[in-house]
Amino acid sequence: MFVKLSVLLVLLMLLVPAEAQDLNFIYNDGFNGRSGLNVSLDGIAEITQNGILKLTNDTKQKSGHAFYPNPVTFKNLENDTAFSFSTNFVFAIRSEYTTLSGHGIAFVIAPTRGLPGALPSQYLGLFNGSNDGNFTNHVFAVELDTIQSTEFHDMNENHVGIDINGLHSVKAASAGYFDGRFKNLTLFSGKEMRVWVEYDGTKKQIEVTMAPIDVATKPSTPLLSLKYDLSTVLYKTMYVGFSSSTGSVLTSHYVVGWSFRINGQAQDLIASKLPKLPSIPGKKRSMLFTFGVPLISVSLVLLAVSGVLYVINRKRKFAEVLEDWELEYGPQRFKYKELYIATKGFREKELLGTGGFGKVYRGLLPSSKIEIAVKRVSHESRQGMKEFVAEIVSIGRLRHRNLVQLLGYCRRKGELLLVYDYMPNGSLDKYLYDQPEVTLNWSLRFKVIKGVASGLFYLHEEWEQVVIHRDVKASNVLLDGESNGRLGDFGLARLYDHGTDPQTTHIVGTLGYLAPEHTRTGRATTSTDVFAFGAFLLEVACGKRPIETQGPEDVILVDWVFSCWNRSNILEARDQSFGTDFVAEEVELVLKLGLLCSHSEPAARPSMRQVVQYLAGDVVLPEVSLLGLSSSGVTFAHREGFDDYAMSYQSSIGTRFSHSSYVAESALLSGGR
Template sequence: MSKMARSTLLLLAGMVSLIITAGAHEAVPQPCSQTCGTGMPAKQNLTYPFGFSPGCPIQLNCSEDGDALIGEFLVQSVSPDAVVVTIEDKCDRPFGSIDHLYGRNYAPTGKNSVLLNNCTQSSPCDLPTTQVIQDQFQSLCERSNKTNTNTSMSCYSEQANNYSTEFLNRTRLFALDCKYFPSSILMEAQNNVSAPLGVQLLQLEWWVNGDECECSEDADCVQLSGLPNGGGNGFRCKCEHGFLGDGFMAGTGSWRGSPERKKEEMLKVLTIALPLMVLFVVSMLIMGVVSVIRRKRKFAEVLEDWERDYGPHRFKYKDLYIATKGFRDQELLGAGGFGRVYRGILPTSKMEIAVKKVSHESGQGMREFVAEVISIGRLRHRNLVSLLGYCRRKRELLLVYDYMPNGSLDKYLYNQPKVTLNWTQRFRVIKGVASGLLYLHEGWEQVVIHRDIKASNILLDAELNGRLGDFGLARLHDHGTDPQTTRVAGTVGYLAPEHTRTGKATRSTDMFAFGAFLLEVACGRRPIEHGDTEDVILVDWVSSCWDRGDILEASDLTLGAESVEEEMELVLKLGLMCSHPDPLMRPSMRQVLQYLEGDLLMPELLSSGISSSGLTFVYSEGLDDLAVSCPSSTGKAFTDLSSVAESLLSGER
């Protein structure tokens, strides 16, 4: 549908709406709302000017049950002349609560008499049965007196003081300096001795402020002057006999209420509005169909042959869009070279997820995407972030993972974080990641080379267990076969030297990155830190600490005395072993896990400078006199003794 057609439909809809509004009497919403609480009309069936919105001249309060209130007092009824509220008996009601009955548009009339308690000043009261009523109320208060309230009752009324005012004078009333306001009595009930004191009534006169009447044509106006609360003028409107409505021009006005007239108006409205309403509904249906078609196009997805076998793991783009609230920035968990990751809640299961929206500019194309979905999606281990599924839409690639509430490990290590991990937690994370890597290298149906092991790719679950994630660079090959040469990929500082030369990713290159990760966690420093004059290589710095005879000097200072020295020393030495420049001298993942679990003793190591200089291993179990060194000057590491070293490190990897 063209833009012109849509504009025409919108214009037609607007015209229909205006005509219907003109034909129907009550189609225009009033600025004063009479709905209360949950949106239903108040129980008192109020009309203008009473209501519950700022547009109402007399704005009332509302209880949870839909009752209209003035202050704490329930509105009993509203008439064109007065408002009647109920005053339940309450011996310890503070006298100040009577002030709620004096509003900008209402005040108690002089027909009321109020019962008071603990007054410092006395005033006559014209109740003919004053003593009887006071005795009743005093007896009631004494039975329910839980606060030792003094029950010295008194009363106030205007007529007893020979005042002829229309309203109960607030100034004189407050001058009595009373402590409690237990109840009130209307003039109509004063001679009724048996009237129940539990619930009494109090009458308020109301008005709308203004010097001129603003009443409808068929309504009478009552003008008032000298009003309380600062004086001033006001008015009330009342529909003439035979008319219905509130009588106010700002309200519903007045209209003749005969059944014949009502039928004529209704027939007129239907005759004019019904055809237009049908046209309006048809127009809305057409626009709805257009909207559905556009929405389907918006959420259209691509489905190829290879995806048919993995359909159950495919998410609908619409569900992911709703889960992440339209991929808005407030749900962003992080961003990297491979795209942005958003937090989401699936609309049906309410499950928390993390959605990686692969960047078009990243090097991760369809080949990597397919590999991660088909192969990595079947990996299941407690220390791996589970890939729950995927979605494709046009050129967008989306991966859905388990949500890790505690984020990535790196934020707990660097830049003086507010929340750090103690050594026990760090050591558990290290062992967890080692267990996950062993599963990738040896425990699955194929060998999985992760190629991007680092602290920022280690995510922490709710119990702070480490889980290895982001398999976007992962490569797979069958057990017993050699990995294929690929382009160099990974993060500087975690790349093994031979990987940058040959482009071949192996389990040994993963071990190098894992060694950098071990030093990263133990030292709380990045593998490469850029300085003003030169860069600091973490493995060289740890090796220098070892050369000085205090390898524990390299441990993270924020840990203080929390770390276990034996475990810290073990992790630091393992980090150096795994980061050895010669891949043949690195231990396997199985050996590392055995060292960490204490199932295999670490060989004694003597440092003559690590990284480019070399590393010497001294094995005391049966080979005390054997030392293996790797001089740096030749640029060739362990060529003659590689097989011996391999056997000493317990065989196959």
């Protein structure tokens, strides 16, 4: 009997995880095994030569994981309650670009190492689109997030959040710490910071605290405090570690040191013993030296004179307009020299396109190797430049997957240069009109339409201020590397506080997309954006511009679609290049929604929130017959108020622009704001 009990006891011991319930470990002098502890790596994670855990490298759209190699017992086997635990670690996030970062880092407790099926970018290597938020995940994480992802209701682009089974944080706060008063911290500053994560199994209390590296003692007031019983989340044994991911901006995520303990306070990390972060590489020698006076082979005196002249000319060449009030914008203001080098001197070979406001060039920033698009806009030092630039900088803080990122600006002589994220697949109108051999199928067009609608909804209602784009059209919708539609060109955008009244008085935009009330009053609103979006809907579904010349007349697209609907055959208006490869219900929805958004009365148009709901199928579109449209004179555009900008004449179904007033679709009415 004694032998049987002994054998049973041995078997039970073998079944118990290798880690004791009072597990305690610390990586204070590196992760390369010097302390006798190894770490399990996955994805692009690696250990640097001096022992720093580097979760990501210069690879886009990838994830990196690092876990303590053995399973950890997190629950009392008798009463199935989670043990208390404590951890602290030192991290640093370094971006290749001073104003943007490629997503964040997360401390994570998970059932498995490697988190199979998890995606990079906004998913932080933790979840994917199908399992995010599922209670079956059994994942606890603390995210240090540097991107505002609206689909997860992130509060801003620099926050700390407690995540349970998904990336919609249960509780979150802007990154910072309390030292008498709250002090902000920038997560991707490149500086080392400490984080403490503690769970009290008795009180069922989670606390997260952070501070700069030189603050050795944990602040008494936590950044986050949450009452939550992790017994419902954690299994008996789990794996503990870190996860991170990259997006389109190259970013390196480092963990310099890490301490962890079950049922007790984790040991403090000693800063002096931590391995040192790699030094930031110096900028490469300027390519401007290659633009000097060629082949000077004269005497030293002539060489010196030429050198002086070269320096003077170079200063003139790269002279910028810089006023005191611009100093506060710091990283948002690019140097002209940097943009000149990036675009190879604004060479014609780098030209991406030409619009009413200027030319757009492709560029490659010499220091960060980030691809950019640079738009050169004439500004002529007009009044209100300070307010205009302030708005440009504010718009640069917009973060949405369906908006082209405005990175910053530069002012030089009589022009303003706007710097955008580069979209490799170019503008949508190129595929609609300029490349007949390339046909965009309906599913891709519908995806783009829904994406642009989501972006406009974010501008109108979801951001901290209301942003009116004022130039929604196919040529301003760009396709990224995955053919997602992104609304770009914010050079005409205006913003104002929610609940206030916009006061714009200049008519700007493109003929065919201008709401009738805008042409009368010069006042742009969210409703005028909806009108332009209606023209965009019809443009994409029909493959025709809002105004096209056919013979002696101009054909107004909204009239054509209306006439097809009036003949009970609205699908006749669709782009015939689809053939039979389209979903009739979706095409009909888009065409009718285009008519609704193009209504002459602003009050009859839906909001972008409603548009998104209609396109998603969450709300049924009202019958077009109920909109008050008829062929007996109900108009989509008013005659009144069109002075020298547009003349008009009465058609059988509404007011049309006359041929004499028609201006090429890309021409802008006014450069004013």
